[in-house]
Every structure is written in structure tokens, then in C-alpha cells.
Amino acid sequence: MDLNIKTNDKGHLDIGGADACELVEEYGTPIYVIDEERVRDNYNRFYNAFTKFYPKFKVFYACKANTNIAVLKILEEEGCCIDAVSPGEVYICKKMGFSGDRILFTGNNIRNDEMDYVNSEDVILNIDSVSALKRLAESIDPQGKKISFRVNPMVGAGHHGHCITGGEMSKFGIMETEAVEIYKLAKELGFEPVGMHSHIGSGILDPEPFKLAIESTMNIAGKVHQEAGIDFEFIDFGGGVGIPYTPEEELLDLEHFAEENIKLFKEKLEEFDMGEPILYLEPGRYIVGDASVILVEVNSVKESYRKFIGVDAGFNTLLRPAMYDSYHHIVVANKMNEEPTQTVDVAGNVCESGDLFARDRPLPDIEEGDILGILNAGAYGYTMASNYNSRPLPAEILVKNGESFVIREAQTFDDIFEKQSIPEHLK
Known part of the structure; x- marks a missing residue:
């Protein structure tokens, strides 16, 4: 197995020498992080x-x-x-x-x-x-x-x-x-x-x-x-x-x-x-796929007919699972050393039944506030992202030897409005 997964001495996901949890503290979620x-x-x-x-x-x-x-x-x-x-x-x-x-x-x-x-x-x-x-x-x-x-x-x-x-x-x-x-x-x-x-x-x-x-x-x-x-x-x-x-x-x-x-x-x-x-x-x-991770925060743990782990990103952020039924490996970035204890569905925040990052995925115990890393997101991640549900696009962060740089700012609500206009007869 080679999914480019590294763990630091804190038990956190390491991306290009940077601590994933510290990146989240600095930039928020969701974010694309490129090594x-x-x-x-x-x-x-x-x-x-x-x-x-x-x-x-x-x-x-x-x-x-x-x-x-x-x-x-x-x-x-x-x-x-x-x-x-x-x-x-x-x-x-x-x-x-x-x-x-x-x-x-x-x-x-x-x-x-x-x-x-x-x-x-x-x-x-x-x-x-x-x-x-x-x-x-x-x-x-x-x-x-x-x-x-x-x-x-x-x-x-x-x-x-x-x-x-x-x-x-x-x-x-x-x-x-x-x-x-x-x-x-x-x-x-x-x-x-x-x-x-x-x-x-x-x-x-x-x-x-x-x-x-x-x-x-x-x-x-x-x-x-x-x-x-x-x-x-x-x-x-x-x-x-x-x-x-x-x-x-x-x-x-x-x-x-x-x-x-x-x-x-x-x-x-x-x-x-x-x-x-x-x-x-x-x-x-091959060049960019495994060089990027999407970091998301768990905002909901829902016991329904299935157990859903709800996160603050959706198929507007990573379309491949919904479009191609693609598998993306998911890790708990702040609990890298913990073993799986349950099988859960990881669900996004888009109002669509198909907005799922994973079905029946073995993961450790997860609490609201935990950080998940969705791996292999460097290819057809941001390039296929959208403003569906009027959600702004996330930031992209580049890391090199532990240092991080914003290489694309996160969109705001104003950015979504920017290129739209109302005809005079509707004002």
C-alpha cells in the first residue's frame, strides 16, 4: 500500500512536513492542501x-x-x-x-x-x-x-x-x-x-x-x-x-x-x-493525484438507520465519489494512531442523497470537531468543484517542508454574486 500517508509524533496527519490539525487551526475547513x-x-x-x-x-x-x-x-x-x-x-x-x-x-x-x-x-x-x-x-x-x-x-x-x-x-x-x-x-x-x-x-x-x-x-x-x-x-x-x-x-x-x-x-x-x-x-x-488532501471538520454524528458522519464539505468540493462512485481513502487527521472501531457513512453537506464520500467505511471512534483527511484529491478535485447550493469554493494551501502558503483564497458569498446582475425591469 502506498497512499502517501504520513503521521507525525503527535499522532496527527502529516502533509509535506505540516501538521494537518495546525493547518486547520490557521486556515479553517474545508481546505485543499497540496504537497x-x-x-x-x-x-x-x-x-x-x-x-x-x-x-x-x-x-x-x-x-x-x-x-x-x-x-x-x-x-x-x-x-x-x-x-x-x-x-x-x-x-x-x-x-x-x-x-x-x-x-x-x-x-x-x-x-x-x-x-x-x-x-x-x-x-x-x-x-x-x-x-x-x-x-x-x-x-x-x-x-x-x-x-x-x-x-x-x-x-x-x-x-x-x-x-x-x-x-x-x-x-x-x-x-x-x-x-x-x-x-x-x-x-x-x-x-x-x-x-x-x-x-x-x-x-x-x-x-x-x-x-x-x-x-x-x-x-x-x-x-x-x-x-x-x-x-x-x-x-x-x-x-x-x-x-x-x-x-x-x-x-x-x-x-x-x-x-x-x-x-x-x-x-x-x-x-x-x-x-x-x-x-x-x-x-x-499520476503527478498531482496523491499530492493533495482535503481537510474537513466533522460537524455532525448522526445515529439514524445508519450511522452518518457529517462533514463541512460535499460533492461541490470533491465530485468524484458522486460522479464516478470513486473510492477516496479517509483518515481521522487528529487520531492517526487509532484503529477502526465502527463502520460508518461519511456524508457531505450538500442537499442531495448522493452526497456521500464513503459508505460502510471502517473508521475509529469519531466525535464532532474531529478532522478528517480525504486523500488523493489533487486530481479532479478543485477543477471539478462548483458553487452548487451557493456554497463558496474552499481555499487551496501549498506546503513545502512544513511551511504553508495560500495559493488560492477561499471564496466569499460576495464572490458568488460578483458576476450577476438584475435587469432594470426587475428592480
């Missing part, structure tokens, strides 16, 4: 595992997982690149110092004005459809513009159906049967196609699904190389590398994962005589 060194360690572990077997390798962080500007700045310092899926992500990453050649933009059902904007930022454009290609050619000068295409490798994997992004049910990518003709069309329009991209899903802890995707994608790339005359500068297999969420899951053997997949990648390069294109991968969850 800077864990982000750096995760990035470097990933980068080093793959460059060991294939030096021409780049990490494009899937920033939809967590776009806090402090997190982005940490990764920019480390030399990371960016996988962006919206104009807003391009904007914020450029503001954080990422140059256009370090940002790959993969649009999905993108508007013309959005394509114009991301093109103006000189990022690498990854095209998802024939429609997008033709519309882009009409709105910009395509001569010599380097682009890539996202293909559907007809392989899907992931921890939930909503996270599977390959296969016949997927809305993403161009079909294998049209790949050669689309690359030819791109050349005819004046573009310079230099890359191929695929993505099969997220939460993957086994190299086998990835190997299937590599084989399928490389077969498509090989055919495009031979029949459309494309010499690829890069091939991108997307992200999806998972982290353990439950105590029973083991941390991915990343070196084995890298070795197995790189071996197949090299074999396919040789089979199709494709040279040595740069290999891109797009981890998001």
Missing part, C-alpha cells in the same frame, strides 16, 4: 522511468487534473510540457511561462473562434475531426503549419465508463479507416502533419491495456507513414496512468510499465521503419 515536493517527486519519477528506456521522451502534464497556478509553476520549473484541452488552459499555462512549443492543444468539438485563439498562441494543434481540420484551414493560413491528429485506437480502458476514451462508443478521435486520407488531405490543404495522438482512458494500473493501445496506434501510424508519406516528429499515447486509491491497490511499478511499453514502441518503429520520433505521454492524475 509541493510530492508533485516534484511524481513528475521526476515518471520522467526518469521512461527516459531510461527511450531518451527522446517528453512529459505533457494533463493540466485538466489541476490548473492551480502554483502547481503549474512547479511543473514549469521542472521542465514539463502541457496537455491542454481548452483555450482557458492554454491562456493560464502561457501566463505561467510555458512557451507555445511546450503546449499541445487537443480540442474536442471546438468553436472556430477558439481554434483561432489557440493558433494565435503558437501552440501545437492536435486535431480531432475532419470538420475541425477544414474549418481551421478556412480561418488561418495553413501553409507549413505543423499539426497532429488524434486517432481512435479502438482500445478503451479506465476505472469508470465515463473515463474510457477509446473504442466505438467514444466521441474522441478520427477513425482508423479514415486516417490515411485525412493526413493526405491535411497535406493538400497546406498543413504539415507531424504527429499522431491517442488516448484510451484513465486510472490504468496495468501495462497490458496500454500495450494494446500502443500496438493499435502504431499500426495506424505505420500505415499513415507508408501510404501518406508522413515522417512523424512525435507520437503521443496520451495519459491514463493511475494511482492507488484503496489500501489494497499497489503503486504502479512504473519502471516495469515503462520498459514493457517502450519495448513494444521500439519494435513497431523498426517494423515500419519510422526512425526515432519523440514519444509524448500525458500524465495528470
